[in-house]
Amino acid sequence: xxxxxxxxxxxxxxxxxxxxxxxxxxxxxxxxxxxxxxxxxxxxxxxxxxxxxxxxxxxxxxxxxxxxxxxxxxxxxxxxxx
Amino acid sequence: xxxxxxxxxxxxxxxxxxxxxxxxxxxxxxxxxxxxxxxxxxxxxxxxxxxxxxxxxxxxxxxxxxxxxxxxxxxxxxxxxxxxxxxxxxxxxxxxxxxxxxxxxxxxxxxxxxxxxxxxxxxxxxxxxxxxxxxxxxxxxxxxxxxxxxxxxxxxxxxxxxxxxxxxxxxxxxxxxxxxxxxxxxxxxxxxxxxxxxxxxxxxxxxxxxxxxxxxxxxxxxxxxxxxxxxxxxxxxxxxxxxxxxxxxxxxxxxxxxxxxxxxxxxxxxxxxxxxxxxxxxxxxxxxxxxxxxxxxxxxxxxxxxxxxxxxxxxxxxxxxxxxxxxxxxxxxxxxxxxxxxxxxxxxxxxxxxxxxxxxxxxxxxxxxxxxxxxxxxxxxxxxxxxxxxxxx
Numbered sequence: 001x002x003x004x005x006x007x008x009x010x011x012x013x014x015x016x017x018x019x020x021x022x023x024x025x026x027x028x029x030x031x032x033x034x035x036x037x038x039x040x041x042x043x044x045x046x047x048x049x050x051x052x053x054x055x056x057x058x059x060x061x062x063x064x065x066x067x068x069x070x071x072x073x074x075x076x077x078x079x080x081x082x
Numbered sequence: 083x084x085x086x087x088x089x090x091x092x093x094x095x096x097x098x099x100x101x102x103x104x105x106x107x108x109x110x111x112x113x114x115x116x117x118x119x120x121x122x123x124x125x126x127x128x129x130x131x132x133x134x135x136x137x138x139x140x141x142x143x144x145x146x147x148x149x150x151x152x153x154x155x156x157x158x159x160x161x162x163x164x165x166x167x168x169x170x171x172x173x174x175x176x177x178x179x180x181x182x183x184x185x186x187x188x189x190x191x192x193x194x195x196x197x198x199x200x201x202x203x204x205x206x207x208x209x210x211x212x213x214x215x216x217x218x219x220x221x222x223x224x225x226x227x228x229x230x231x232x233x234x235x236x237x238x239x240x241x242x243x244x245x246x247x248x249x250x251x252x253x254x255x256x257x258x259x260x261x262x263x264x265x266x267x268x269x270x271x272x273x274x275x276x277x278x279x280x281x282x283x284x285x286x287x288x289x290x291x292x293x294x295x296x297x298x299x300x301x302x303x304x305x306x307x308x309x310x311x312x313x314x315x316x317x318x319x320x321x322x323x324x325x326x327x328x329x330x331x332x333x334x335x336x337x338x339x340x341x342x343x344x345x346x347x348x349x350x351x352x353x354x355x356x357x358x359x360x361x362x363x364x365x366x367x368x369x370x371x372x373x374x375x376x377x378x379x380x381x382x383x384x385x386x387x388x389x390x391x392x393x394x395x396x397x398x399x400x401x402x403x404x405x406x407x408x409x410x411x412x413x414x415x416x417x418x419x420x421x422x423x424x425x426x427x428x429x430x431x432x433x434x435x436x437x438x439x440x441x442x443x444x445x446x447x448x449x450x451x452x453x454x455x456x457x458x459x460x461x462x463x464x465x466x467x468x469x470x471x472x473x474x475x
Contacts, residue, residue, distance in 0.1 A: 018320065019315075019319055019320075019322075019323040019324075019327075019328055020327075020328050020331040020332060020335075021312075021315050021316060021319045021323075021324075021327055021328070021331065022319035022320060024331060024458060025316060025319055025461075028458070028461050028462060048415050048416070048418075049418070051455055051459070052334050052419075052455070054459075054462075055334060055455060055458050055459065055462070056334060056335060058462050059335065059458075066335070068335075068337055070332055070335060070336050074328075074329065074332035074333070074336065075332070075333075075336050075338055075340060075341070076099075076340065076341050076342065076343050076349075076421070077329070077333075077340055077341070077342040077343070077344075077420060077421045077447075078329075078343060079100065079102075079343060079344055079350060079363070079364060079424075080253075080280060080282050080325075080446070081154065081188060081253070081282065081364065081365075082100075082102075082150075082152045082154065082186055082188050082210055
């Protein structure tokens with residue numbers, strides 16, 4: 001794992017940006033995930049909800065501490081000009 | 083004072099989250115894709131009008147504990163800094179004790195100097211800078227009225243804000259020509275230590291009736307751009323945070339269906355320099371459309387926020403917006419992760435608020451979700467794709 005994937009940094013502002021992309025990258029890099037879940041078949045035309053559910057399951061398995069109750073500002077599609 | 087509950091407002095009703103204030107419609111530049119019709123008007127908001135705004139907003143039972151105040155023009159920085167010193171002091175004095183105000187300024191950056199940067203730092207205001215990437219891309223659209231590019235001055239603002247430790251993000255409007263250059267854009271942000279980026283699309287809205295993204299096959303190019311940008315961010319996730327990628331992941335992870343604040347009456351309240359009030363999409367304020375007399379539902383001198391629901395113009399518009407959201411819910415498989423799209427884009431692309439799919443929603447919601455999901459799924463299946471990024475590392 002490269003330094004870019006160091007999962008130990010706390011969430012928050014700092015010299016490095018900690019983003020949800022980084023959190024997901026860490027979650028998928030977890031050994032626990034790799035050993036406990038089989039590789040997913042190609043997404044193809046699978047139902048969108050089923051695909052989302054599979055992604056969420058995989059991420060939460062690798063990052064169990066990830067909050068389920070996200071703050072309101074991420075549950076709402078926000079106006080983009082600010 | 084009406085901060086939170088106990089005021090007779092249904093808890094299920096949306097709270098007022100964002101107050102968009104237009105200190106002036108005037109803009110000191112003339113971007114090719116601007117949607118504002120009145121950007122040559124030099125009218126400005128008076129402190130008396132701001133005082134009225136405070137009274138009307140701060141008495142509203144829809145207030146929550148925090149209110150974001152977005153100063154959005156025109157170009158807000160053409161109004162003198164001294165006015166904002168007084169304005170923020172006035173708002174701080176008038177606000178209910180339990181209400182936290184968070185100010186943000188969306189600016190083209192041309193007028194940012196040391197004084198402005200210190201003001202932003204002192205007031206902990208958040209700044210959004212409009213920069214479309216490297217000079218060639220930026221100056222193609224973001225020019226002065228006499229045709230000169232504005233990139234150099236916008237980048238000076240980046241340095242000034244960085245020197246003062248002011249938190250800022252960059253909003254980049256994607257036009258067709260940007261879609262061939264994801265690496266170049268990524269490189270630009272990384273080299274300039276721009277940590278947070280939001281991608282807007284060139285929208286068909288207001289007086290901007292055409293978009294380079296509306297052409298044939300452009301959606302495919304847009305998809306490839308997002309796919310590649312996700313790859314680039316994935317390889318360096320601590321260097322840059324892209325609002326659209328973050329939102330898509332947040333929406334995927336959310337246990338609840340996404341709602342769009344632009345479809346929730348009074349979740350956003352927009353007030354013009356003259357005290358005219360609107361809600362839903364902020365772009366509606368001051369916009370014109372053949373089907374409507376305008377989108378201002380009242381004036382602060384004569385209307386409380388709660389009065390606006392009874393305005394003659396409000397009911398047909400809010401009903402049509404609601405029908406549009408219901409149609410999206412019925413017909414669109416992305417609704418759970420979208421919330422029904424942006425009313426202003428529906429109106430200006432299709433002529434109606436009760437429309438469903440738009441170019442705007444295909445690009446900013448559907449393609450975004452598709453490509454973020456596909457990117458994550460690809461990495462769930464096994465070793466990551468090795469498409470090396472040759473730029474700054």
